[in-house]
Structure formats: structure tokens, C-alpha cells
Amino acid sequence: MARYLVSRSDVHQFIERCMKAVGAQSSHGSALAKVLVEGDYRGHYSHGLNRLDIYLKDLETGICAKDGEPLIEKSTVATALVNGNNLIGPVVGNFCMDLAIQKAKDVGVGWVSAYGSNHYGIAGFYSMQALKHSLIGITCTNTSPLVVPTRGKKIEVHQRHGKKIPVGWGCDSKGNGTTDPVEVLKGGGLLPLGGNEAAGGYKGYGLSLMVEVFGGILSGSLYSENIRPWKETNRVANLGQCFIAINPNCFASGFEERMSDLLKIHRSLEQSEPGLPVLVPGDPEVLHITECEHHGGIPYHVNVINFMNSVAKDLGVNLIPTNRTIDP
Structure with missing residues (x-):
């Protein structure tokens, strides 16, 4: 399935529009936009635009404060x-x-x-x-x-995409392991790492x-x-x-030099499978950022964009531009 390609600025502005529509303080809308866009830009879609509707609902219902410090x-x-x-x-x-x-x-x-x-x-x-x-x-x-914490949001993303979750992520309402994200979200729970x-x-x-x-x-x-x-x-x-x-x-002095050496040692380890490099924390994010820069925008699953545009229609704000697509 093709993915929608959306610029960081377009996503940022969309989030700000939605936040303004529910009465959020301007600086608060900007703060939220920055962290959600950064999440998607780094490849953590579970923590990005995918979660905007939860923030909006909390503000709309008044359960979350719209202004203050x-x-x-x-x-x-x-x-x-x-x-x-x-x-x-x-x-x-x-x-x-x-x-x-x-x-x-x-x-x-x-x-x-x-x-x-x-x-x-x-x-x-x-x-x-x-x-x-x-x-x-x-x-x-x-x-x-x-x-x-991150696993819970990943289960939400799998549910929205209609995909099964890996074994060991969650259980159903009876405590039995399951690969069905719906079972986890409706009365089940998450398993420890x-x-x-x-x-x-x-x-x-x-x-x-x-x-x-x-x-x-x-x-x-x-x-x-x-x-x-x-x-x-x-x-x-x-x-x-x-x-x-x-x-x-x-x-101890020389912290940065030792850190660089540590990362070099790990990246130089023998690969478990040919063609799969040994990564250290942050490497997958760099790879995703490189992909975004190559395409000139953040690639989103069509279901996420379609859902968020339905939210935008309800709020009466301009939709996310969807004129660009790329193959998966």
C-alpha cells in the first residue's frame, strides 16, 4: 500500500490548527506539534500524529487544562x-x-x-x-x-493498521498471550519487557x-x-x-572519547545475518531521518492520514495535504 508523504511543516501546522480549534493555548499547541512531528520524523509513529486525537479529546472534554504553566x-x-x-x-x-x-x-x-x-x-x-x-x-x-511505555502505543498502531502484534507483547482479558491487538486493548494488558x-x-x-x-x-x-x-x-x-x-x-575525564570508542566497538561486531549491520541506540532513528530527507517529507500509512483528516473535518480545520505518495 502506498504511503502519503507529508512535509514536517505541514504536519506541524495541522497539529497547531487542531489544537487551536479545541481552545488550547497557542504556545501549548506549538509544543505538542514539535514533539509529535519529531516522533514521526525519527520513526516512532506510535508517539506522533497517531496520538493527536487523544490529546484533542482530553482538551475538548476539559479533563486536561487548556492554558497555564x-x-x-x-x-x-x-x-x-x-x-x-x-x-x-x-x-x-x-x-x-x-x-x-x-x-x-x-x-x-x-x-x-x-x-x-x-x-x-x-x-x-x-x-x-x-x-x-x-x-x-x-x-x-x-x-x-x-x-x-513504548509498547502500548505500538499496539495501538498495529490495531489501526489491522496488523497482528508479535508474541510476547500483550495478553487477553484472561492473562493469556495473544497476537490480536484488539484483545489487548479491550480488557487485556501489556506484558513486561x-x-x-x-x-x-x-x-x-x-x-x-x-x-x-x-x-x-x-x-x-x-x-x-x-x-x-x-x-x-x-x-x-x-x-x-x-x-x-x-x-x-x-x-572521569575523556567521557566523549570513551563513548565514541564504545559505539565503534559495538558497530564493529560480527553481524548475526549478512546485510544486517549491528546497530546502537539512535541508529534506527538516523536511518529513518535519512529516509525522510531523501523523500522530502515524512511517509505516513494512509489509514493514519485518513483518520486524522476525519478528525479535522469534525473540528472544521484544513486537512493534511495528501497530494504526494510513495511506494511502501
């Missing part, structure tokens, strides 16, 4: 607790990461926990902000209780609990089964998020 409730030289004031996640995320970066510049490390937040797109968007200042950035959220115990799922379970502690327990937000299910807009989300910035210069 986050508030610092507690602060030390290296830490802070932030009240997100029920604003959209990107507004809270940008505020918190900026704060963590400033603290890391001042004292070497900044750790900021937020409560009263909402879904904030790809976590890497905020970590990369630290990278721009030659800092290490770490971000986590308790959006999906007891799982690595690794799947069942034999495949190392207990390690993913422990990792997920750590994320829950950092994102939920530490911030005083909702956690685990208390978090509202996906796509429900009948109550405030009150998500917790954690933002960490670290100055490597406060530790």
Missing part, C-alpha cells in the same frame, strides 16, 4: 518537584527538562520529578534537549503501569517497577492500576514523569 513546589540545588497543573505533557516536559539542565550546569546533576502531567510523546525528545548542552539526559514516565518468565520477563518486570518508582511513586502522582486506561477521558490522568540531566565532566 507548571509550578515548582519543592527545590534544592540538584532536585525539584513540579506540579504539572494538569497541562499537556510536552509543556510539563519542556519545563522540567529545562530545569534539570540548569541544575546540572550549576551542580553537576539535575533530577526533576513531576506530577499532575499528561502524555508527553517520545521520552527521547526531552533527553535530547540535554544532549544539546553536552549533558546526559534520562527521562521516564509511568504512562503504562508495569510495562516499558521479555514476555514470560522463561524469556526473561521477570527482568522486564523489575525494570518496569523501577520506572514506576521514578515516575510515579517519587513524584506523588497516580501509579499502577490507579492510572486511567488508554483513550479514556472521563477523569484526570495525573501522570508522573522523571527528568534527569548529568554533566559527565563531573566524573
Whole structure:
């Protein structure tokens, strides 16, 4: 099936139009557009335009605040607790990461926990902000209780595309493993990273609990089964998020040189299959960005564009341009 090719600017403007139509503050619409477009541009379609309708529904129903700013409730030289004031996640995320970066510049490390937040797109968007200042950035959220958060959105994408999910991603309402995304989304749940115990799922379970502690327990937000299910807009989300910035210069000298050597070692490892290079985190994103630059836009599955244009019609805003297509 051919894919629609849409420029980054067209997607950005479309998101801003939709946000304005539901009464969002202008700067908040821009913040959301930046992180969603970046998600798609880097190949994380589960966290991009695909999720816009959830943000819009939260704003339309009044469950999520349309304007305002986050508030610092507690602060030390290296830490802070932030009240997100029920604003959209990107507004809270940008505020918190900026704060963590400033603290890391001042004292070497900044750790900021937020409560009263909402879904904030790809976590890497905020970590990369630290990278721009030659800092290490770490971000986590308790959006999906007891799982690595990204998998939940991938299941939504598979459901929208009419595809099966890989074994080990989810279970049905009785706890049995399933490859049907509908079964997972309607009464089922997500499995920890690794799947069942034999495949190392207990390690993913422990990792997920750590994320829950950092994102939920530490911030005083909702956690685990208390978090509202996906796509429900009948109550405030009150998500917790954690933002960490670290100055490597406060530790052993030569950090960047050793990191470069480490990545070189991994990329030079023997391939498991001919023609498949060994990748390190960030490499798949670079490949997707290169594809987007080659085509002059972001390739979208037609179902995603058609769905979002149906949302646009309901809001009375201009549709996403769909005059360009490429083969899959």
C-alpha cells in the first residue's frame, strides 16, 4: 500500500490548527506539534500524529487544562518537584527538562520529578534537549503501569493498521498471550519487557517497577492500576514523569572519547545475518531521518492520514495535504 508523504511543516501546522480549534493555548499547541512531528520524523509513529486525537479529546472534554504553566513546589540545588497543573505533557516536559539542565550546569546533576502531567510523546525528545548542552539526559514516565511505555502505543498502531502484534507483547482479558491487538486493548494488558518468565520477563518486570518508582511513586502522582486506561477521558490522568540531566565532566575525564570508542566497538561486531549491520541506540532513528530527507517529507500509512483528516473535518480545520505518495 502506498504511503502519503507529508512535509514536517505541514504536519506541524495541522497539529497547531487542531489544537487551536479545541481552545488550547497557542504556545501549548506549538509544543505538542514539535514533539509529535519529531516522533514521526525519527520513526516512532506510535508517539506522533497517531496520538493527536487523544490529546484533542482530553482538551475538548476539559479533563486536561487548556492554558497555564507548571509550578515548582519543592527545590534544592540538584532536585525539584513540579506540579504539572494538569497541562499537556510536552509543556510539563519542556519545563522540567529545562530545569534539570540548569541544575546540572550549576551542580553537576539535575533530577526533576513531576506530577499532575499528561502524555508527553517520545521520552527521547526531552533527553535530547540535554544532549544539546553536552549533558546526559534520562527521562521516564509511568504512562503504562508495569510495562516499558513504548509498547502500548505500538499496539495501538498495529490495531489501526489491522496488523497482528508479535508474541510476547500483550495478553487477553484472561492473562493469556495473544497476537490480536484488539484483545489487548479491550480488557487485556501489556506484558513486561521479555514476555514470560522463561524469556526473561521477570527482568522486564523489575525494570518496569523501577520506572514506576521514578515516575510515579517519587513524584506523588497516580501509579499502577490507579492510572486511567488508554483513550479514556472521563477523569484526570495525573501522570508522573522523571527528568534527569548529568554533566559527565563531573566524573572521569575523556567521557566523549570513551563513548565514541564504545559505539565503534559495538558497530564493529560480527553481524548475526549478512546485510544486517549491528546497530546502537539512535541508529534506527538516523536511518529513518535519512529516509525522510531523501523523500522530502515524512511517509505516513494512509489509514493514519485518513483518520486524522476525519478528525479535522469534525473540528472544521484544513486537512493534511495528501497530494504526494510513495511506494511502501
